[in-house]
Amino acid sequence: MKKGTFISIIALISINTVLFGQDTLWSVPEDQLSKAAPVMFTGEMQKAGEDIYAKNCKSCHGDMGQGNMAKLNPLPKDLSSLAVSKQTDGALHYKITNGRGLMPVFKNTLSGAQIWEVISYIRKYHKDYKQPEPSMVAAFGGKTITLTMDYLPDLKGFKIIALGKEKDADVPAEGVEIALFVKRYFGLLKIDDSKVTDKQGEVFFNEPAKLPGDKEGNLQVIAKVVDTEKYGDVAYTKEVAAGIPTEKPSLTENRAIWNVGRKAPWWVTVAYPLTVLAVLGTIGYIILLLKKIYLSGKEQSDNLN
Amino acid sequence: MENHFTLEQQKESLHKITSDLIKPIGINRSFHLWMGFLTLALLGCLYAYYLQLRDGLGVAGIRDYVSWGMYIANFVFFVASSLIGMLITAVLGLSGAKWISPIARISEIIAIGFAAIAGLVIVSDMGRPERLINVFIYGRIQSPILWDVTVVTTYVLISLILLYLPLIPDLAMLSRNQTLPKWLRKAYELLSINWKGTASQYEILHKAIKIMAILIIPVALAIHTVTSWLFASTARVGWDSTIFGPYFVTGAFVAGTGFLIIAMYFFRKNYKLHDYITELHFDKIGKILVLVSLVYLYFNINEFLVPGYKMKSHEAVHLRELMAGNHAWLFWGVQIFGLILPIVLLLFKKMRKPLPMFIISIFIVIGSWFKRYLIVVPTQEHPFLPIQNVPDNFIYYQPTLIEGLITMASFILVLMIVTILSKVFPIIPIWETAHEKGIHEPEKLS
Numbered sequence: 187m188k189k190g191t192f193i194s195i196i197a198l199i200s201i202n203t204v205l206f207g208q209d210t211l212w213s214v215p216e217d218q219l220s221k222a223a224p225v226m227f228t229g230e231m232q233k234a235g236e237d238i239y240a241k242n243c244k245s246c247h248g249d250m251g252q253g254n255m256a257k258l259n260p261l262p263k264d265l266s267s268l269a270v271s272k273q274t275d276g277a278l279h280y281k282i283t284n285g286r287g288l289m290p291v292f293k294n295t296l297s298g299a300q301i302w303e304v305i306s307y308i309r310k311y312h313k314d315y316k317q318p319e320p321s322m323v324a325a326f327g328g329k330t331i332t333l334t335m336d337y338l339p340d341l342k343g344f345k346i347i348a349l350g351k352e353k354d355a356d357v358p359a360e361g362v363e364i365a366l367f368v369k370r371y372f373g374l375l376k377i378d379d380s381k382v383t384d385k386q387g388e389v390f391f392n393e394p395a396k397l398p399g400d401k402e403g404n405l406q407v408i409a410k411v412v413d414t415e416k417y418g419d420v421a422y423t424k425e426v427a428a429g430i431p432t433e434k435p436s437l438t439e440n441r442a443i444w445n446v447g448r449k450a451p452w453w454v455t456v457a458y459p460l461t462v463l464a465v466l467g468t469i470g471y472i473i474l475l476l477k478k479i480y481l482s483g484k485e486q487s488d489n490l491n
Numbered sequence: 492m493e494n495h496f497t498l499e500q501q502k503e504s505l506h507k508i509t510s511d512l513i514k515p516i517g518i519n520r521s522f523h524l525w526m527g528f529l530t531l532a533l534l535g536c537l538y539a540y541y542l543q544l545r546d547g548l549g550v551a552g553i554r555d556y557v558s559w560g561m562y563i564a565n566f567v568f569f570v571a572s573s574l575i576g577m578l579i580t581a582v583l584g585l586s587g588a589k590w591i592s593p594i595a596r597i598s599e600i601i602a603i604g605f606a607a608i609a610g611l612v613i614v615s616d617m618g619r620p621e622r623l624i625n626v627f628i629y630g631r632i633q634s635p636i637l638w639d640v641t642v643v644t645t646y647v648l649i650s651l652i653l654l655y656l657p658l659i660p661d662l663a664m665l666s667r668n669q670t671l672p673k674w675l676r677k678a679y680e681l682l683s684i685n686w687k688g689t690a691s692q693y694e695i696l697h698k699a700i701k702i703m704a705i706l707i708i709p710v711a712l713a714i715h716t717v718t719s720w721l722f723a724s725t726a727r728v729g730w731d732s733t734i735f736g737p738y739f740v741t742g743a744f745v746a747g748t749g750f751l752i753i754a755m756y757f758f759r760k761n762y763k764l765h766d767y768i769t770e771l772h773f774d775k776i777g778k779i780l781v782l783v784s785l786v787y788l789y790f791n792i793n794e795f796l797v798p799g800y801k802m803k804s805h806e807a808v809h810l811r812e813l814m815a816g817n818h819a820w821l822f823w824g825v826q827i828f829g830l831i832l833p834i835v836l837l838l839f840k841k842m843r844k845p846l847p848m849f850i851i852s853i854f855i856v857i858g859s860w861f862k863r864y865l866i867v868v869p870t871q872e873h874p875f876l877p878i879q880n881v882p883d884n885f886i887y888y889q890p891t892l893i894e895g896l897i898t899m900a901s902f903i904l905v906l907m908i909v910t911i912l913s914k915v916f917p918i919i920p921i922w923e924t925a926h927e928k929g930i931h932e933p934e935k936l937s
Contacts, residue, residue, distance in 0.1 A: 447631040454633045458641075465645055468706050472652060475699040476684060479659070479692050483685025 212286060214277045221276030222318045224299075224416050225330060227306035235307025238300055242292070250311050258288050266311035275318065278305050299419040321416055331359045333422035335409050341390075346409045346422070348387045358387025363413055366391045369406035380412050399429020501930045508924050512917045513668060515762040517675070522914055529903050529910070536900035539893045540615065548618040550893045556878060557871040557888035562616035564864040565898050568746065569609035569905075570643065570718045571739065571859065575747025576602025576650050577711035581704040583779075590775055592923040593767045596916070597754050599654045601747070604908040606647045606714075610640075612901050635720040642714045649707050654912075656700045659686050660922040664933065675915070688922075688932065715739045722866070728809045729870035738790045744783035745830070746859035749852040752776060754909070756849040758918050767919050770844060777843035780855070784834045791826065809873050817887070818869050821861055829858015 225231075239247075246262040248254035255262045263270055270278070282301050285291035292301060309315050331350040338345055344366065350359040365380035375397075381389040399405045404425050411420040441449045496504070543550050553560040579598035583591045614620045630637040663686035665671060666679035686692060716736035723735035732738070755776070759768040795814075798806045813822045833851045836842045842851070868888050878886055925933040 443633050445633075447629075447633070450631065450633040458632050458638070462641060462645075465649075465706065465710065468702060469648065469652065472656075472699050472703060475695050479686065479695050480684040482689065482691055482695075483687045486687045486689060487685065 212281060214280045218280040219274050219276045221274075221279060222321045223275055223302045223305070224414075224418050225302075225320050227302075227309060227317055231303045231306040232310055234300075235303035235305070238296065238304045239307055242295065243304070246288075250308075260287070262289070265308045270308070271312035271315060275305060275309075278308070297419060298414045302418075330418045330420055331362060331411065332356075333364070333409050333411065333420055335407065335422050335424050337393075337407075337424070337426040337428060339428075343390055343392045344407060344409070344426075346383075346389050346391070348383045348389075348411070350387075358385065359383060360385050360387060362387070362411055362417070364389050365410050365412050367408045367410065368394060368397060369408065374408065377407075393428045397429045398432040399427070401431060401433050403427045403429045403431035405429040496929050504928055505925055505930050505933055508928065509664065509668070509921055511764070511766065512919050512921050512924070513665065513670070516665075516914065516917060517671065518914065522910070525910060526907065529907050533900055533903045533907075536896045536903065539896035540900065542893055543615075543897065544620075548616075550891060551897075552884070552889045552891045552894055554885040554888070555881070556874060556885055557868055559616075559867050559871060560888055561864070561890045561894050561898050562612060564867040565860070565901060566609055566612040566616070567718055567739075567863045567867065568860050569605045569612055569901065570715055571743035571746045571863070572750050573602045573605035573609065573646065573650070573747070574711050574715055574740070574743035575751050576653065577707045578744050578747060578783075579751070580653055581708045581711070585701075585704055589927065590772060592927065593764075593919045594751065594755055594772060594776070596654065596657065596918060596920055597758060597913075598747075598751050599650060600909055600912045600918075601750050601754060602650045603647065603654060603912070604905040605750075606643060606650060607908060608901050608904045610643055610647075611904065612898075615897050615901070635717055635724055638713075638717045639721060642710060642717050646707075646710050646714045649703060649710055653700070653703050653707060654916075655682075656696065656703060657920050657923065658916055659683055659696060660688060660933075661917055661920060662686065663688070664921055665917070712740060715743050722870075727870050728805045728873055729813075729866070732794060734790060734793060738787075738794055741783060741787040741790055742859065742862065745780070745787050745855060748776065748780045748783060749855035749859060752780070752848050752852040753856065756845050756852075758913065759845065762913075762918060764919060767924065773845050773848055774840070774843045777837050777848055780848075780852075781834055781837045784830055784837075784855075788830055788834065791830070805873065805875065809870065812869055812872070813865065818865060822865055825858045825861045825865060828854050829862060830855075 243265070246256045246258065247265050248256070248262075250266040251264060253264055255264060279301055281289070282296075282304065283291070283293050285293075296304070309317070331348050334347050334349070336345045336347075346364055346366070348359040348362045348364065349356040351357075360383055362383045363380050364383060366377040367374035368377055369375075375394075377394050378391055381391070383389050394405075397405060405428050406423060407426055407428070408421055408423045411417045414420075438445050438449070441451050443451055443454070551560060551562070553562075576599045579591055580595050584595065614623060617623065626637065626640060630640075659682075662679045662683035666676045666683055668676070671679075716739065719735040719739035722730035723732055725731065752773070755768050755772065758764055795810065799810055802810070812818055833855050836847070836851055842848070872887065922933055
């Protein structure tokens with residue numbers, strides 16, 4: 187190989203490492219850096235976070251403090267290490283949410299609240315960590331709000347009330363954005379646009395027209411707080427008779443080709459064994475014929491003797 | 492044929508037939524060498540299978556999207572090749588074509604070899620073969636897979652019977668032949684169930700053969716139709732077709748006839764059977780090959796032209812990939828060298844001679860194998876939902892060496908079965924040949 191080529195290859199390789207190697211700075215946008223968790227971390231959150239970590243992170247990052255991470259390039263850091271502990275909650279939240287390279291994007295896999303839970307678990311291992319003031323403190327003393335829902339058949343709609351705690355007393359939570367859903371076979375169907383609670387902490391949604399419910403016309407209606415970043419995953423589910431009663435036999439109730447063997451269509455249940463029997467019967471008959479050949483041959487040799 | 496030979500002439504001619512046809516029987520040096528070679532090769536392939544058992548199906552190229560690869564394509568090919576037994580013994584035999592008698596047994600042996608191993612090929616596609624029994628315990632009576640298992644097993648059984656029945660008179664004759672080793676003669680005697688060649692015995696035997704020859708027709712059609720339903724009963728592009736049953740069956744005749752010609756050529760040359768498997772047989776079977784290939788070509792045109800005319804969006808992706816995309820070389824290679832050129836060539840009488848047909852058949856057989864591959868694999872590369880966030884080797888199927896070796900093992904096993912059967916039994920029925928040469932009661936003469 188010519189010296190020149192050699193040098194240029196080396197140069198190329200080093201440029202590559204500089205550009206794509208692990209040492210590049212993972213910059214977090216300014217406004218994300220200072221983002222704080224909505225609530226103070228609790229033991230419960232840390233427990234939930236531990237499960238999430240075991241399921242979603244451990245395969246790469248290994249056990250906390252053990253250094254048994256997967257051999258990837260760049261190496262997934264031990265999340266209990268100083269390099270991680272000195273970062274802000276906002277930075278960790280941003281990195282876990284958006285991922286980079288081999289670090290997966292968790293935006294669509296974990297909810298905002300779940301990401302805070304796993305951070306609360308990671309923080310357990312950071313000695314000098316002090317949690318900054320939660321973002322919800324401003325609203326309701328750092329506690330989550332609660333929702334309740336009433337179905338008002340006369341008004342053909344749902345009244346949802348949001349309450350927050352302030353000095354151990356429930357107070358209406360004003361200005362909370364609420365969305366309403368109805369549970370369907372696959373996922374949730376959104377009803378109307380989301381609405382913001384008034385001074386009484388209330389919003390009113392008109393009931394959806396002509397939605398098929400179960401046999402009794404029941405629907406699973408779910409009210410959710412939209413801003414989970416701020417309030418956490420807050421929801422209230424209620425079964426109400428606001429749908430049209432529908433009795434559709436489930437697709438697997440009757441005999442059908444796609445059903446379990448027990449519920450096979452009659453014609454298969456009958457035709458299959460009959461066909462097998464007919465074929466086996468014919469083969470049995472052939473064996474009888476062979477026996478006949480055998481016996482007649484024996485007769486012949488007996489006659490000769 | 493009229494009996495215008497004297498007794499002496501008949502005796503002489505029978506003697507020649509028997510010694511010609513018995514000569515290849517027996518375990519000789521070349522048998523040992525050949526079987527030794529096959530065994531060694533098989534051991535190598537079995538090591539590959541051991542690796543697959545140890546490490547799981549991940550050692551093969553099949554992944555989440557293309558989960559049916561070479562194994563299933565090979566399975567379809569094996570089932571297809573086994574159909575030749577039914578075409579020759581049943582369809583031609585029942586229609587009264589006398590000339591098939593020297594090649595009927597060969598076709599039956601090929602059928603048994605491929606059908607018996609087809610079941611094993613399926614097992615090789617299972618990561619946990621010890622759970623095979625679950626197919627029977629939890630099988631759904633309405634699942635084509637259960638039907639397939641049933642019908643393949645039945646077909647092996649019927650083919651064995653159809654091999655055995657016409658063998659009975661030969662076995663009796665062989666058991667009296669002093670040139671053969673004693674243990675072999677003893678075995679023949681046991682198997683020949685007191686055959687004396689009486690008129691009443693012949694009558695029963697003919698009846699039994701006829702019943703089996705009729706029975707094997709629906710069973711053989713079922714075996715390959717059901718195999719096609721494994722694909723056609725899903726809504727996948729390229730499989731969702733109503734003509735898959737007959738499409739598979741006619742394709743099977745093409746592949747099977749190819750193998751039959753290769754075997755005819757081989758046995759004629761090595762067992763010195765030029766007087767029995769004649770150029771006439773090659774000429775006739777060549778014409779049959781043209782016929783079945785034309786029918787298959789017709790189905791091919793139908794299978795691609797009709798969806799191609801409409802070009803429904805999903806269908807279009809698949810067709811483009813086959814005809815102008817990734818699989819185009821294989822697709823057109825198979826159609827041209829495995830189907831169209833053989834048809835054109837075999838139209839000429841000069842080409843319907845043993846050697847040219849042998850060569851053409853090799854092309855046919857290879858084309859048939861890849862044709863199955865093209866039916867099984869490309870469809871799975873186009874799922875209805877978009878493929879996202881998966882490694883590259885999930886998207887395109889790339890068979891591995893291990894997969895290839897395990898597939899090779901199945902061919903070795905077929906060769907072993909054919910070798911053994913053709914070494915312990917006369918490859919051409921002696922009594923039928925004798926009858927056709929005007930010797931009416933070979934049993935009395937020998």
